[in-house]
Amino acid sequence: MLELAILGLLQESPMHGYELRKELAAKLGAIRAAISYGSLYPTLRRLQAAGWITEAAETPATAEEVPALTSRRGRVVYKITAEGKERFAQLIAQTGPETYDDTGFGVHFAFFARTDQATRLRILEGRRRKIEERREGLRDVLARAAERLDAYTLELQRHGLEACEREVRWLEELIANERSGRAPTVPQLGTAGGRREEFSPPPTGESRKERP
C-alpha cells in the first residue's frame, strides 16, 4: 500500500521523505494518520533498489566542495523512473482482497484520477460488496446475539452499522456516477466542509498541476 502511495505521489512531482509524508497526510487524511518514518524510509530504499525511483541530487547549480567534517548531509529528493510508472500502473489496476479494506480502498480511491473507468467501477463495487458483508454481520449480531451483549457493546455495533449503511449509500452514488459516463454531480449530502461545488473528475490522464 505504501509503495503504491509513494509511487503515485512521486508521479506528481519529485519529493524528499519529509515532504512525501506531509503530502501523504494531506491526500489520505480522511483515511489514516500520517505514515511513520519507520515505514517510509525503508520503503524508499526498497523502491530505489528495485529501480522504481532514483535519487535526484539537490542543488544542481553551484556544487562547491565544502571539504568534509560535518559535510551537510542535506535532503534526498526522489523521482520516479519509467519503470516506476509502469509499476504504478500495474499496482493501481490489479485488485486483490486488500484493495477493499479501509486503507487499501482509500489509497486506490485517492488515485482514481489516474485510474481508468473500468477499474474504478470494479473497485467501487468490490468495496461496496465488502461493506455490505460487514453490515450483514452487524445486523446478525444485533438481531441474534443482542441479549448476550451489554448496552455499550450494543451501542458500538449500532453506530458501526449506521456507518456501514452510510458508506454503502455513498458508494452507490459514486457507482451511479461512474456508470453514467462523464461524471455528473454528486447531490449535496450534508453540510460538511462548507460550500460544495461540482464533482467532476478530470479526464483520467495527466497531473493537473506541476508544483511551482
Next chain:
Amino acid sequence: MLELAILGLLQESPMHGYELRKELAAKLGAIRAAISYGSLYPTLRRLQAAGWITEAAETPATAEEVPALTSRRGRVVYKITAEGKERFAQLIAQTGPETYDDTGFGVHFAFFARTDQATRLRILEGRRRKIEERREGLRDVLARAAERLDAYTLELQRHGLEACEREVRWLEELIANERSGRAPTVPQLGTAGGRREEFSPPPTGESRKERP
C-alpha cells in the same frame, strides 16, 4: 490492544483460541475484522508465560489413557487468573495516546461495562478531542488546498469530514449521557438495525451472563 481484548473476554468465561476469535469478531465487528491467528496464538502464549492466564484442561471427567500415536491434541481452553484480572483492570484504566485511535478506542469502549464512570468519561472526551483534530485537519485541506487536489481526492476528504462530524455528535451524546449520572436514553439517531430500545448501561461491576 489484543492483550486487553483477550483478558476482557476471558473474564466473561474460559475459552479456547478459536472461540476467542469468534467472540472477538462479534464484540468488535464494528471496529475491525477478525483477529489473525498469527497474532492470537503467540499472544496467548505470552499471556500464559506472564501468568495472566492458565490452561484449563479439557475433559475433566473421564481422562482415559489413549496410549500415544496421534494422541488427540484437542483444544486448549484458557482461563484468566487473579493476576490477569488485576492486569485487565490496570490496562482498562490507563489511557495513553493509543487509547484514542480507532482500534484502541473500540476495544476500550467494548469493555465500558467493566470500566468505572470517570474513566469512561475520560476516554470519550479524549476520543472526541482526537476526532475533532482530524476534523479540523480535513477542513483545512478542503479550505486551503482544494485547488491542488483532484475531484476524487476532494470527495474522499469530504466524506471523511462528514464521518468525523457524525462521530463527534455521537460522542457528545454519549458524554452527556455519562455526565447525567445513571445513563438515560440515547435519542433515536437513525433507522439502523431496526427497533431501538433503551440505552442503559448495567451497573459497572459484574458480567451479565455466564455462558451456559
Next chain:
DNA sequence: GTGCGATGTATCGGTCCGATACATCGCGGC
C-alpha cells in the same frame, strides 16, 4: 464409506508503527 465444510492449533515472513536519536535552519527575545 467418503468427501467436504466447520472446527481447531500452529508457524513464518512481511508490513507498518512508535519511540528514539541526531543534525540543521530560521527567527524572536533578551
Next chain:
DNA sequence: GCCGCGATGTATCGGACCGATACATCGCAC
C-alpha cells in the same frame, strides 16, 4: 550578538499485527 526552540530533515530498532499456509479432527450429507 547569541541563545533557545520549533520546524525541517534523515535514520534505525523492537514490537504488534496480518495473510498465507500447513495440518489434523469431527459431523454429516450423499
